Amino acid sequence: VHDGADRPLTEGEIISIIREMVPLHRPGVRVPTGDDAAQFHFAGGDVLLTTDSIFEGVHFDLGNYGFADVGWKAMAAGVSDIAAMGGQPACALVSVGFGEAPTTAQVRSLVSGTLEMLDWCNCALVGGDVCRSTAGLSLTVTVAGTPPQGGAVLRSGARKGDAIGVTGTVGDSRAGLFILKSGREELRARYPGLVEAHLRPKPALLAGGIIASAGASSLEDVSDGLGMDLWHICVESRVGCLIEERRVPISDDAAALAQEVGSDRALWALAGGEDYQLVFTAAPDRFDKASRLLGEHGIMASRIGTVRSGDDGCVLVRADGSRVDLGGLGFDHFAGA
Amino acid sequence: VHDGADRPLTEGEIISIIREMVPLHRPGVRVPTGDDAAQFHFAGGDVLLTTDSIFEGVHFDLGNYGFADVGWKAMAAGVSDIAAMGGQPACALVSVGFGEAPTTAQVRSLVSGTLEMLDWCNCALVGGDVCRSTAGLSLTVTVAGTPPQGGAVLRSGARKGDAIGVTGTVGDSRAGLFILKSGREELRARYPGLVEAHLRPKPALLAGGIIASAGASSLEDVSDGLGMDLWHICVESRVGCLIEERRVPISDDAAALAQEVGSDRALWALAGGEDYQLVFTAAPDRFDKASRLLGEHGIMASRIGTVRSGDDGCVLVRADGSRVDLGGLGFDHFAGA
Numbered sequence: 001v002h003d004g005a006d007r008p009l010t011e012g013e014i015i016s017i018i019r020e021m022v023p024l025h026r027p028g029v030r031v032p033t034g035d036d037a038a039q040f041h042f043a044g045g046d047v048l049l050t051t052d053s054i055f056e057g058v059h060f061d062l063g064n065y066g067f068a069d070v071g072w073k074a075m076a077a078g079v080s081d082i083a084a085m086g087g088q089p090a091c092a093l094v095s096v097g098f099g100e101a102p103t104t105a106q107v108r109s110l111v112s113g114t115l116e117m118l119d120w121c122n123c124a125l126v127g128g129d130v131c132r133s134t135a136g137l138s139l140t141v142t143v144a145g146t147p148p149q150g151g152a153v154l155r156s157g158a159r160k161g162d163a164i165g166v167t168g169t170v171g172d173s174r175a176g177l178f179i180l181k182s183g184r185e186e187l188r189a190r191y192p193g194l195v196e197a198h199l200r201p202k203p204a205l206l207a208g209g210i211i212a213s214a215g216a217s218s219l220e221d222v223s224d225g226l227g228m229d230l231w232h233i234c235v236e237s238r239v240g241c242l243i244e245e246r247r248v249p250i251s252d253d254a255a256a257l258a259q260e261v262g263s264d265r266a267l268w269a270l271a272g273g274e275d276y277q278l279v280f281t282a283a284p285d286r287f288d289k290a291s292r293l294l295g296e297h298g299i300m301a302s303r304i305g306t307v308r309s310g311d312d313g314c315v316l317v318r319a320d321g322s323r324v325d326l327g328g329l330g331f332d333h334f335a336g337a
Numbered sequence: 338v339h340d341g342a343d344r345p346l347t348e349g350e351i352i353s354i355i356r357e358m359v360p361l362h363r364p365g366v367r368v369p370t371g372d373d374a375a376q377f378h379f380a381g382g383d384v385l386l387t388t389d390s391i392f393e394g395v396h397f398d399l400g401n402y403g404f405a406d407v408g409w410k411a412m413a414a415g416v417s418d419i420a421a422m423g424g425q426p427a428c429a430l431v432s433v434g435f436g437e438a439p440t441t442a443q444v445r446s447l448v449s450g451t452l453e454m455l456d457w458c459n460c461a462l463v464g465g466d467v468c469r470s471t472a473g474l475s476l477t478v479t480v481a482g483t484p485p486q487g488g489a490v491l492r493s494g495a496r497k498g499d500a501i502g503v504t505g506t507v508g509d510s511r512a513g514l515f516i517l518k519s520g521r522e523e524l525r526a527r528y529p530g531l532v533e534a535h536l537r538p539k540p541a542l543l544a545g546g547i548i549a550s551a552g553a554s555s556l557e558d559v560s561d562g563l564g565m566d567l568w569h570i571c572v573e574s575r576v577g578c579l580i581e582e583r584r585v586p587i588s589d590d591a592a593a594l595a596q597e598v599g600s601d602r603a604l605w606a607l608a609g610g611e612d613y614q615l616v617f618t619a620a621p622d623r624f625d626k627a628s629r630l631l632g633e634h635g636i637m638a639s640r641i642g643t644v645r646s647g648d649d650g651c652v653l654v655r656a657d658g659s660r661v662d663l664g665g666l667g668f669d670h671f672a673g674a
Contacts, residue, residue: 035493036421037386037424037489038386039385047377049479050464051465055468058468084374085374097392127387132395134394134473140388140432140466154372
């Protein structure tokens with residue numbers, strides 16, 4: 001007997017499936033999903049709020065992504081924005097546009113991936129919206145969270161002489177995208193970690209909290225690409241920077257793949273984006289403290305350069321000694337449009 | 338000299354224009370738009386949260402809507418969800434997907450309409466996201482607000498014997514849509530209020546606060562259509578209802594237009610949607626109190642029926658005495674897909 005799992009659903013049916021899957025009772029949730037608005041209690045009253053959208057055909061392709069991957073990744077991007085303030089996520093909302101009526105299996109998969117990400121970071125799904133779009137699948141997530149004890153770490157606090165650091169490795173997500181786009185199953189089998197880094201990124205929540213508590217002067221997540229994201233910090237802080245390509249942390253897998261396929265690993269690392277690592281600045285003593293604390297939690301932090309005066313510009317010293325302006329690196333959705 | 342107002346913009350340029358237009362300093366805003374997340378202070382710590390999306394080609398058509406109308410209406414839908422809890426909006430975020438690179442004039446118009454709505458209800462714009470979509474213009478708004486003193490009014494509190502009321506008139510928005518779709522300028526000139534009701538709806542914030550303070554048992558905004566929205570209340574409250582078509586408040590303009598063009602004014606009123614009026618239930622004495630208080634503020638409230646036992650179903654008595662099930666009225670984005 002066929003259970004209708006691949007029959008197109010009505011809006012009411014989609015909402016029923018979602019409500020069935022979302023846990024109602026979690027700490028802080030006063031009114032859960034299902035009413036006009038959710039009600040959540042934030043102790044202290046200071047709330048971090050962020051919103052992010054992803055669109056099929058622009059940010060992802062359902063040939064490479066499962067519905068669960070889309071749900072995970074959209075939510076991870078929002079959670080990462082909270083990590084980039086040094087905060088912790090508390091509750092989230094998701095608005096889904098379906099290009100065509102989805103099946104039960106597709107709805108279940110999308111919600112599963114979303115909830116897996118939220119469970120991973122102990123965040124409650126408290127609301128959302130479902131509607132039809134004219135262009136495939138799209139998700140907009142909103143994440144609300146709490147700032148760290150000492151206050152959120154902004155993009156605008158970098159000062160001349162601060163050390164510049166980045167957590168983990170960068171470029172893995174771009175390397176994973178390369179594999180997915182190549183359609184080469186053998187690459188996917190040999191580099192599963194790179195594909196995972198692209199499809200299922202894990203926001204650096206623990207690192208963000210540690211970096212904030214160590215007294216970092218600025219903090220941002222690596223979403224547009226390390227070069228572009230660091231450039232944002234410099235613009236907001238009215239400073240310049242000098243970073244060295246040879247110090248940028250690249251995983252062995254990403255380096256090996258880049259060599260194998262003849263790509264520029266540094267370009268993946270600096271302009272790839274969607275790594276959801278953290279880039280931060282701190283006075284040298286505080287940088288050392290952050291680095292030590294991160295190490296105690298098994299998190300690598302690399303010093304990639306130094307904050308300079310705004311007059312000195314934002315400069316990347318490439319491996320061959322040539323100099324590139326950071327503002328020109330990274331992703332602009334409308335570039336060339 | 339041409340100022341480039343109709344040149345396609347880059348993502349960075351779009352964000353610059355938006356940041357230039359959004360006021361940074363408003364009460365409660367601790368970290369404004371421009372960082373990874375915004376930070377807002379909510380006295381008391383209880384926060385109402387809602388998210389809503391609209392897509393070009395599904396919810397609106399740029400042949401009829403200006404960019405400013407799209408911004409206003411998207412934000413009004415989110416604010417209305419806060420009104421439907423009896424609350425007040427505090428801050429908002431908006432994520433915009435552009436199908437093609439917009440011009441300066443388009444970005445300015447979109448942001449102006451959004452800010453006009455937010456200024457109207459004293460709500461701060463604290464964040465957002467800009468990206469490319471494959472499907473024309475889309476907006477997802479998130480609105481955060483504060484619940485009323487006595488607690489939010491949910492959909493689930495209706496009890497047998499309660500009176501059912503609706504604020505203002507319903508069907509005007511659908512009548513306005515009829516005019517826009519007809520392309521008949523003379524209709525637009527004769528019924529400007531109906532077109533305005535569709536393009537620039539005003540959420541019933543004052544009414545929501547009054548209805549909550551009067552002790553209403555349930556409350557919801559009229560977004561999908563009065564019939565469907567009341568049906569939601571009945572489902573969540575596990576009750577039935579009986580409403581009478583002849584008691585449903587319809588404006589003189591909507592009635593006149595329906596007669597002129599041979600449409601069913603009751604269908605506009607009951608299934609049209611997007612009126613952003615409020616439908617509520619209250620024990621008879623509290624209903625009278627709400628009605629009196631609303632009247633003192635110049636807001637009309639009409640009693641359209643009574644809450645019954647769940648076994649009696651959700652019934653609309655039509656003008657000709659025939660009976661219709663409410664669950665069948667209203668809008669499903671995927672119906673017939």
